[in-house]
Amino acid sequence: METRFRCPCCGYRTLEAPGALALCPVCWWEDDGQEDSDAAEVRLTVNGALSLDEAREHYARCGAAHPRFLPYVRKPQTTEL
Numbered sequence: 001m002e003t004r005f006r007c008p009c010c011g012y013r014t015l016e017a018p019g020a021l022a023l024c025p026v027c028w029w030e031d032d033g034q035e036d037s038d039a040a041e042v043r044l045t046v047n048g049a050l051s052l053d054e055a056r057e058h059y060a061r062c063g064a065a066h067p068r069f070l071p072y073v074r075k076p077q078t079t080e081l
């Protein structure tokens with residue numbers, strides 16, 4: 001079984017490595033290493049003006065890190081829970 005890392009936004013195990021700038025297919029958050037300790041910070045890098053806190057709120061509400069990502073996201077697979 002391969003070990004995967006939890007996406008800091010949606011919490012599913014979709015990432016090959018932490019902070020590797022990979023795009024999470026479930027919520028479309030790009031993992032730039034932002035975590036709980038600095039979740040409120042807006043880094044203005046790969047996730048634009050989205051802070052991790054905001055992305056989590058969006059995911060809880062609509063199922064994607066931002067409503068504009070909804071066309072791209074997919075449901076988590078059972079192996080990612």
Ligand SMILES: [Zn+2]
Pocket residue numbers: 007008009010011012014024025026027028029
């Ligand atoms: Zn995610």
